[in-house]
Amino acid sequence: MKKIFLIAFLAWTGIAFAQSQSPVSFKTMKHSFGKLKQGNPATTEFTFTNNSDKPVIIEVATAECGCTTPEYPKTPIMKGKQGNIKVTYNAASPGHFEKKVTVKFANVAEPVILVIDGDVEAKGKAK
Numbered sequence: 001m002k003k004i005f006l007i008a009f010l011a012w013t014g015i016a017f018a019q020s021q022s023p024v025s026f027k028t029m030k031h032s033f034g035k036l037k038q039g040n041p042a043t044t045e046f047t048f049t050n051n052s053d054k055p056v057i058i059e060v061a062t063a064e065c066g067c068t069t070p071e072y073p074k075t076p077i078m079k080g081k082q083g084n085i086k087v088t089y090n091a092a093s094p095g096h097f098e099k100k101v102t103v104k105f106a107n108v109a110e111p112v113i114l115v116i117d118g119d120v121e122a123k124g125k126a127k
Helices: 002-018
Strands: 024-026 030-037 042-050 058-063 068-071 082-089 095-105 112-121
Touching (some): 024 112, 030 082, 058 068, 058 082, 068 095, 082 112
Antiparallel strands (some): 042 082, 058 095
8 A cells, every 4th residue: 555655656746847837937926006097997017037948938818807908929938038918907997906817828837827906096086
């Protein structure tokens, strides 16, 4: 029984080590817009660097709701070069928000999660 457990453990750790580490590093993975006026969309860019020895490709970047729109490069980012993911929040609803954008890189098991947050002030609200 111990032998079976040891073999299973070694196989599992081998699989875990075989999975790719993130080939990119982000300058920041969270952005706070602070206070926004309702109806005025706000945009930020998340900059990343390809730290691997191969080009990296973003397969997809998706937001958790329709109020947030990510835009990302469709072409490979070469070794040592930078790329940007632009994220726009529509600011249609008043109140606090925190939204996540999931970025999936090709041949990388774990996606990167980017976060934006802020507070949308209702139209006509006194300052």
